Amino acid sequence: MASSPRNPGWPGPGGQARVKAATTGRPPGPGRPPVMADVAQLAGVSHQTVSRVLNDHPNVRPHTREKVLEAIRQLAYRPNAAARALVTRRTHTLGVISIDSTLYGPAMMLHGIERAAQHGHFVLIASLPALDRRSMLDTVDRFLGHSVDGIIVIAPQTSAVAALSHVPSDMPLVAVGCGTRAPLTSVAVDNAAGARTATRYLLGLGHHTVYHVAGPSSWLDARERTDGWRAALREAGAPEPELLSGDWSARSGYETGQKLARRPEVTGVFCSNDTMALGLIRALSEAGRRVPEDVSVVGFDDVPESGYFLPPLTTVRQDFGELGRRALGALVDRIASGAAGEHLRVPPEFVVRASAAPPAGAVLRQAGS
């Protein structure tokens, strides 16, 4: 039987029911959750031996270990994490700070991390009320007070990274989705490579050039994608149109789309995320410009719905699960060994669907040159 009958309501700390017997002994109170001494007594060993069994120390005779385990089972004993943390100074708890878990990317990252931490760590979350240094420090402070073993920050914005530089350096910390410039351990998808692939793809389809709807310039991911787009343009000798930018929302994509729809020379657009691409496509459609016949659109993220947009969206997929695993791995390494300063990059995957096609009357680039 896994869970044996639970004691009736535990009297908590203040209860007058706190009956204690002797200094050394275990109070016979029935409502009290069992402690190590209870287990020791039942197993006929010392509390230290129980501790050894719990912590997988080698020097315990199999027979003894068995006795202890049986007692633990019988009492439904569970070690008290606070007591353990008090002496070891390790809580097996990780803090995750995120800026806005409403957005797809951050939400998925969080999920990925949590999934990866499932075994061996608790995950504490906090979202930043604002992006300034102060709230970042406050949040880290809260975590510090809770003695987290390490912190993962999902705040891919320049200001967040700046705020991070004021965090006590002895706290293991990993940033996800951050540019390489910062002097801290970071894990991110290779945004520039993804953007380059998307842009090259459009160019390869025969588009004269590719327009780009960037994310907010305060976001490092947005900047990197813009860099990748620019690099691909340059490398192909294509003219660089003026930069357009949105705020990740469908609304901003829609507004940009309305502007772009009026310009017949626009035949290929790379959006910095899928949501803006959705808005853009709607604006284009409303203006009578068909996607992909008149205008090709490529997104970034590969949200689960993007395969069901009208038309299905060609986009760049980020593997958030992998990102989470890597971030956790890096953090655990830092906690264990104190190593620092890596910048891990996870390659994105290009997903071809139906929102991009050769421009009307164009020849494929490779065939043409």
Added chain:
Amino acid sequence: MASSPRNPGWPGPGGQARVKAATTGRPPGPGRPPVMADVAQLAGVSHQTVSRVLNDHPNVRPHTREKVLEAIRQLAYRPNAAARALVTRRTHTLGVISIDSTLYGPAMMLHGIERAAQHGHFVLIASLPALDRRSMLDTVDRFLGHSVDGIIVIAPQTSAVAALSHVPSDMPLVAVGCGTRAPLTSVAVDNAAGARTATRYLLGLGHHTVYHVAGPSSWLDARERTDGWRAALREAGAPEPELLSGDWSARSGYETGQKLARRPEVTGVFCSNDTMALGLIRALSEAGRRVPEDVSVVGFDDVPESGYFLPPLTTVRQDFGELGRRALGALVDRIASGAAGEHLRVPPEFVVRASAAPPAGAVLRQAGS
């Protein structure tokens, strides 16, 4: 490899560096974080007075309080949560269990709760690896070991609710998004009311009847929405078509849409979430049936993108922020007073956009009757 007794890597209590002066005194170690005794010494008071200041006890002279606060500031002292938890048996930590934070609803709920808990509570998260009783108990167990003050469960599925009934009853627990049947405190949006509104709206537009694409029947929300749909149909005397159902995904909506597109008598569809509506609309469009001219579609959730679907989606909005706040409030009440058994319902909001219209050649119901 088993953990060796002393690990040189971490700056904790380890090493021989733990120089302590006297029993009462504070070790002069410079790298050690300050403890209450350090503050007491600096302020020239006893540690208990420091504790009083920290806990807002009334009986401290303003002057003394000021001295202590100054010392705290000067040392950048932060109380040790583990030590405090050990004696008070309260961690100010809440556990949130969710089934799949990849889905929009659960993700938003989590965010709402976290937002609401910002002040005063830490939030520990865990997602259920599976839906059986065992993993639910294991997860609760992990939280119990961490001494969380209470638990919020986001698992609006029948099996999850069933598993919940085995949780020790002395742990304050609130379920969000769960039907009223279970004998536990729950907070949820009024799914039935939302579905009723949506269905009535379609009926009011003149549709002969309304088809319904339900979510998985294992989800309570899905069932409640189906109930609401059915009630509205009955109350209007409309025929009840056979029930269709999906798995919340756009793909399942798409597949359902393909079937529905072949049947000309289908003019109004209520989908149990926006994502399925998206897939449905795509299938309809591909089959040449225009939305809303030929078929009207209404969703549920109001995801941020739904205003940018083609056409913009008429849907039922859930206020996840409010839901989170209510859930937290209910939990805090339970922790404080032990009150139980409420079933809070948050009313949804109907959002009219462009995906529903009167059927071709129909008269508005009110005008017709």
Added chain:
DNA sequence: AACGAAAATGTGAGCGATAACATCATCAAA
């Protein structure tokens, strides 16, 4: 047999906070 090394176990001292109680200070009422 005798002995010492290694394995197995026990003992006492904290970790850093709060709770309960003891003590001293202060002040209004007798």
Added chain:
DNA sequence: TTTGATGATGTTATCGCTCACATTTTCGTT
């Protein structure tokens, strides 16, 4: 002025666990 009731502060005892060290086995040697 004395006195008792508070108010403000200090002292001591835990909370439940792990660490360092002491002690007792258990063996393989010579």
